[in-house]
Amino acid sequence: MEAPKLVIDHLNKNFNVDGKSVNILNDINLNINEGEFVAIVGHSGCGKSTLLKIIAGLLDYDDGNVTLDSRRISKPDIDRGMVFQEHRLFPWLTIKENLAIGLDKLDNKNKEEIISEHLKLVKLEGFENVYPHQLSGGMSQRAAIARALVNAPKVLLLDEPFGALDALTKIMLQEEILKIWEKEKTTMIMVTHDIEEAVYLADRIVVMSARPGKIKEVVKVDLGRVRDRGSADFAKIKKRILSHFFEDKSPTLEYTI
Numbered sequence: 001m002e003a004p005k006l007v008i009d010h011l012n013k014n015f016n017v018d019g020k021s022v023n024i025l026n027d028i029n030l031n032i033n034e035g036e037f038v039a040i041v042g043h044s045g046c047g048k049s050t051l052l053k054i055i056a057g058l059l060d061y062d063d064g065n066v067t068l069d070s071r072r073i074s075k076p077d078i079d080r081g082m083v084f085q086e087h088r089l090f091p092w093l094t095i096k097e098n099l100a101i102g103l104d105k106l107d108n109k110n111k112e113e114i115i116s117e118h119l120k121l122v123k124l125e126g127f128e129n130v131y132p133h134q135l136s137g138g139m140s141q142r143a144a145i146a147r148a149l150v151n152a153p154k155v156l157l158l159d160e161p162f163g164a165l166d167a168l169t170k171i172m173l174q175e176e177i178l179k180i181w182e183k184e185k186t187t188m189i190m191v192t193h194d195i196e197e198a199v200y201l202a203d204r205i206v207v208m209s210a211r212p213g214k215i216k217e218v219v220k221v222d223l224g225r226v227r228d229r230g231s232a233d234f235a236k237i238k239k240r241i242l243s244h245f246f247e248d249k250s251p252t253l254e255y256t257i
């Protein structure tokens with residue numbers, strides 16, 4: 001088996017709330033291999049975004065160690081890209097200019113090449129010179145994904161990236177992200193509240209408990225690709241994940257799937 005590249009070892013994170021230290025992430029241990037697609041699910045407020053921000057280097061932590069390729073993560077760097085639920089593109093810049101931001105050090109010819117390659121990857125050729133407000137929600141998220149990928153990060157962190165999209169656009173973007181993952185071989189870590197999305201996309205699904213956020217189970221999704229959302233095996237994994245959120249009411253699960 002390949003050695004894990006991202007290692008989260010006994011991670012603890014506290015936040016100060018009203019002058020008191022509150023434990024948000026509790027003893028998180030997780031190894032993620034290069035090129036793996038990992039989904040994280042859990043109740044709102046359990047610390048999913050906090051965990052992604054720590055991996056991104058945007059937040060410090062109290063105990064434990066988080067390393068990428070054996071180097072402790074302590075600040076943001078180009079080996080990690082991040083995409084949020086809202087696209088966070090700069091409204092006063094064109095799509096091309098938004099993508100160019102992270103490519104400051106390159107000469108113009110290289111910049112142009114990388115930008116057009118990535119706009120092609122997310123199917124936004126021809127939209128170089130438009131502004132974010134001229135794009136649909138799905139297109140904006142595509143642009144945000146392209147912007148996160150221009151520096152060829154090893155790890156792409158996705159925080160509910162399709163959470164605000166309509167159902168059909170979401171399904172299309174799920175297909176897109178799988179194609180990108182297969183082509184670029186980027187390690188993907190996606191927070192989602194959509195359990196079907198997690199089962200459709202991920203190699204493994206990390207189920208977190210509510211406060212303090214702990215890992216309850218890591219479910220391996222042993223289904224081939226492309227996955228059949230209507231298959232019995234798919235439903236079985238969905239049901240297993242759901243069971244963590246309805247532990248006291250499991251009989252109703254028969255009707256929810």
Ligand SMILES: Nc1ncnc2c1ncn2[C@@H]1O[C@H](COP(=O)(O)OP(=O)(O)O)[C@@H](O)[C@H]1O
Nearest residue numbers: 015016017024043044045046047048049050051
């Ligand atoms: N900067 C902060 N200061 C204090 N508390 C915070 C801060 N950021 C997040 N929290 C709290 O930490 C918990 C986890 O937040 P978050 O990681 O955003 O949850 P999730 O993404 O799982 O919904 C929440 O209770 C939230 O209110």
Ligand SMILES: [Mg+2]
Nearest residue numbers: 048049050159
């Ligand atoms: Mg969140």
